[in-house]
Amino acid sequence: MIRDLPSPNCRPRPPGAIVDTLVLHYTGMRSAEAAIDRLRDPQAEVSSHYVVLEDGGIVRLVQEESRAAHAGISFWRGREMLNDSSIGIEIVNPGHEWGYRRFPDVQIGAVRALCLGILSRHPIPQTGIVGHSDIAPDRKQDPGELFPWAALSRDGIGLFPHETADLGDGDIVTDAGGLAPIRASLRSIGYRIDLEGPMDDALRLVIMAFQRRWRQETVNGLADAGTRARLSAVAALSS
Numbered sequence: 001m002i003r004d005l006p007s008p009n010c011r012p013r014p015p016g017a018i019v020d021t022l023v024l025h026y027t028g029m030r031s032a033e034a035a036i037d038r039l040r041d042p043q044a045e046v047s048s049h050y051v052v053l054e055d056g057g058i059v060r061l062v063q064e065e066s067r068a069a070h071a072g073i074s075f076w077r078g079r080e081m082l083n084d085s086s087i088g089i090e091i092v093n094p095g096h097e098w099g100y101r102r103f104p105d106v107q108i109g110a111v112r113a114l115c116l117g118i119l120s121r122h123p124i125p126q127t128g129i130v131g132h133s134d135i136a137p138d139r140k141q142d143p144g145e146l147f148p149w150a151a152l153s154r155d156g157i158g159l160f161p162h163e164t165a166d167l168g169d170g171d172i173v174t175d176a177g178g179l180a181p182i183r184a185s186l187r188s189i190g191y192r193i194d195l196e197g198p199m200d201d202a203l204r205l206v207i208m209a210f211q212r213r214w215r216q217e218t219v220n221g222l223a224d225a226g227t228r229a230r231l232s233a234v235a236a237l238s239s
Helices: 030-041 105-122 149-153 176-189 200-215 225-238
Strands: 003-004 010-012 022-028 050-052 058-060 066-068 087-090 127-131
Touching: 022 105, 030 050, 050 105, 087 105, 105 149, 127 200, 176 200, 176 225, 200 225
Parallel strands: 003 058, 022 087, 022 127, 050 087
Antiparallel strands: 010 066, 050 058
């Protein structure tokens, strides 16, 4: 059952806007109450369409036909400022700042049902199901490396290369020439990244975002063998 607690922090979508992106977040606050209060505070000017509580309850703050303020400065697959074309789900979890922890099964069950319902109502491709860290890797970490992307993908919620073997953490690429195909694969998946250059902070943050989503066992920002293998597999699924 969905409980409505309308947020004032919304507005109509632009004429002709099509919802083709689904963004999953964690709340990153000490409590669900604090998160919901902030998402409904006019001075905060932030909101999401839904909040999923740890007990599986769902709160709707903004109707799907309206634009919520959840993505901020964002980029994915060639497009910027994704609020106009996306639905945002905040998942209650204190996050990395306040004691990041695993998401309860009942909460993930509610996330699964909510996502499937949204996907039935909007033309959102699998490539358009993202985490906040995917679309803003320079400033966001959520929903993080404990979020069960692989399990959700088996129900049609996001891409995941289940058959890819992990090649371990060795054989790290650091030279610009070796990094060029890595940059190209990251861009083909959807990340904003330059196609040329050495290992720098921007690339490291994007690799970490990729790892939080698709190689959660190792989140270090390095282009090691296991990350490169997973990257190639995801790029193939995304093409």
